[in-house]
């Protein structure tokens with residue numbers, strides 16, 4: 276699989292592979308690595324990469340008949356461009372369309388585009404899907420971002436208080452987060468609905484602000500010690516060093532008419548304390 280490195284004029288840097296258009300590393304200008312990547316991750320075609328930013332499309336998790344999280348994260352994407360914008364941001368653009376294997380799984384023709392843009396302390400991920408066929412189709416999707424954490428016990432998530440969520444661990448719908456600040460001390464797997472404000476991941480040394488547009492929902496996932504130990508491509512202590520905050524549309528799937536496009540974006544801003 277091809278490896279692509281892009282950097283901005285002001286020193287931010289990202290690394291991606293064409294397999295899954297998968298972003299493996301993001302280092303903001305003057306800052307440390309922000310994405311978790313498991314050292315046990317298999318970098319082979321056909322296998323998902325554990326960490327970075329997997330693209331979930333056209334099905335979230337096991338919520339349908341497709342392989343878990345759909346086919347986009349395991350597909351070979353076409354790189355359309357890589358370099359710097361006129362303003363000096365680093366940028367890479369990928370494209371994915373149907374092929375025979377994908378049509379056998381999901382009988383729809385489409386064009387997906389994924390643009391990664393970085394400069395200074397900010398990373399922006401733009402994902403769009405166009406229905407290039409002549410019948411409507413539905414999909415669910417997520418940018419499944421794994422954030423690198425020093426110690427999950429010392430990490431706080433702000434911005435989720437008062438939101439309703441589906442608890443994937445218990446299968447319960449219609450839960451409500453009462454506490455303003457979420458601390459993770461075991462398995463957490465939640466789909467928050469109608470997320471309009473940003474989520475801030477606070478650690479002792481930094482904050483990371485995660486905002487989104489186009490995506491309706493946000494997933495927060497950490498497998499905890501027990502489930503984490505069962506994940507073959509995650510290090511034994513991996514769960515302590517990661518948290519996923521995913522921009523997603525799951526609760527109400529997108530129904531895309533022929534000729535129409537849908538787009539969603541996740542923006543991440545790093546701040547040292």
Ligand SMILES: O=P(O)(O)OC[C@H]1O[C@H](O)[C@H](O)[C@@H](O)[C@@H]1O
Nearest residue numbers: 323336343344443464494496519
């Ligand atoms: O192991 P994977 O197929 O990559 O899925 C990893 C995780 O993705 C999402 O965050 C889901 O909410 C979790 O239920 C799932 O375990």
